[in-house]
Amino acid sequence: MSDPRAVARAVDALRRGWPVAVDGLSVLAIETADDGGLASFDAETPADLLISGNRAATLKLANQREGTPTGPVRIARAPWIDLAAATAIADPQRDLATPLKGPFRTMPAAPESNAALRLARLAGLLPALFVGGAGSEAAVGADDVMAYREADHLRIASRARLPVAVAETAEIVAFRSVGDAAEHVALLIGSPSGSPPLVRLHSECLTGDALGSLKCDCGPQLRHALAAMADGGWGILLYLRQEGRGIGLVNKLRAYALQDQGFDTVDANLRLGFGDDERDFSVAAAMLGLLGQNRIRLLTNNPRKVAGLEAEGIAIPERVPLAIPPNPHNSAYLDAKRRKSGHQL
Numbered sequence: 493m494s495d496p497r498a499v500a501r502a503v504d505a506l507r508r509g510w511p512v513a514v515d516g517l518s519v520l521a522i523e524t525a526d527d528g529g530l531a532s533f534d535a536e537t538p539a540d541l542l543i544s545g546n547r548a549a550t551l552k553l554a555n556q557r558e559g560t561p562t563g564p565v566r567i568a569r570a571p572w573i574d575l576a577a578a579t580a581i582a583d584p585q586r587d588l589a590t591p592l593k594g595p596f597r598t599m600p601a602a603p604e605s606n607a608a609l610r611l612a613r614l615a616g617l618l619p620a621l622f623v624g625g626a627g628s629e630a631a632v633g634a635d636d637v638m639a640y641r642e643a644d645h646l647r648i649a650s651r652a653r654l655p656v657a658v659a660e661t662a663e664i665v666a667f668r669s670v671g672d673a674a675e676h677v678a679l680l681i682g683s684p685s686g687s688p689p690l691v692r693l694h695s696e697c698l699t700g701d702a703l704g705s706l707k708c709d710c711g712p713q714l715r716h717a718l719a720a721m722a723d724g725g726w727g728i729l730l731y732l733r734q735e736g737r738g739i740g741l742v743n744k745l746r747a748y749a750l751q752d753q754g755f756d757t758v759d760a761n762l763r764l765g766f767g768d769d770e771r772d773f774s775v776a777a778a779m780l781g782l783l784g785q786n787r788i789r790l791l792t793n794n795p796r797k798v799a800g801l802e803a804e805g806i807a808i809p810e811r812v813p814l815a816i817p818p819n820p821h822n823s824a825y826l827d828a829k830r831r832k833s834g835h836q837l
């Protein structure tokens with residue numbers, strides 16, 4: 493099993509703009525670097541850049557690297573690539589305002605590059621790094637990074653009665669994992685009835701859940717799910733702190749900015765250097781396990797949730813669809829989820 497504290501230290505250092513050594517490969521996140529930090533990172537020789545294969549493809553660089561067109565790409569640091577230029581290379585939101593000039597020279601990326609980019613994604617940062625500089629604030633093994641799973645370290649941290657609008661006798665349970673700042677919660681509605689609970693895996697959506705965003709269907713889905721559980725008399729809402737399908741709030745808002753430029757929800761994620769869905773549903777399976785539930789009815793349209801839970805040993809005798817009428821702002825989003833992400837209704 494991976495060392496979760498080493499991964500946590502490395503994630504934390506990247507977020508604070510400090511260099512990290514991944515099996516000896518020193519990296520500094522472009523997004524959190526400042527001029528002083530970059531100057532010391534560059535102290536011995538100017539560091540290069542490391543970007544995701546998807547970002548390289550957008551910059552028309554992937555085809556310069558033979559053999560691994562979809563893997564990370566290292567860009568040699570030409571003298572004109574200062575912090576502002578590196579930021580423009582990292583962040584596709586700026587492509588329209590700052591058309592990239594180049595030329596770029598690519599080099600082979602070290603085997604640890606995948607782990608280094610995964611660390612940036614775990615930190616909620618764009619997967620774009622300065623690489624090969626001097627110093628490190630935290631050291632971590634590439635294998636530890638690749639093997640890290642939040643679900644392996646999950647514990648129940650607290651539980652309490654929580655009367656809610658649909659169920660005055662509900663109970664809330666909070667979960668924590670060493671190595672991860674996310675605090676997930678479960679809301680238990682009603683009482684065990686002898687049959688499998690109706691379960692909803694809901695991924696956090698600040699804009700939809702709390703602000704009433706019309707760009708997605710999250711708020712209405714959440715309220716519909718709670719009502720269905722209360723009606724049935726026994727249900728569990730798993731509220732997962734996986735904002736933006738696991739890319740974090742800031743990156744989701746970057747994806748929204750790309751959607752304003754005409755990209756759909758899947759392409760926007762890919763252009764940012766993420767997968768279309770970065771969520772790990774094993775954490776939901778671990779929560780169910782800690783609650784003593786390994787047989788459930790699942791309220792979802794997303795076949796990946798069903799497969800993700802079944803892969804972790806949760807039996808799902810029934811999938812219950814969750815249909816919310818579209819509005820003019822989310823119909824394209826719902827359509828893209830059906831066409832590209834296999835959502836069923």
Ligand SMILES: Nc1nc2c(ncn2[C@@H]2O[C@H](COP(=O)(O)OP(=O)(O)OP(=O)(O)O)[C@@H](O)[C@H]2O)c(=O)[nH]1
Nearest residue numbers: 694695696697708734735736737747757792793794
């Ligand atoms: N990256 C990204 N995330 C989004 C976008 N719109 C909504 N989200 C996030 O998508 C997630 C939606 O999660 P869910 O409603 O649990 O799941 P789902 O995959 O739609 O599946 P079901 O609703 O169960 O059918 C939330 O984390 C939202 O923050 C978007 O355009 N880009």
Ligand SMILES: [Zn+2]
Nearest residue numbers: 697700708710
């Ligand atoms: Zn949403």
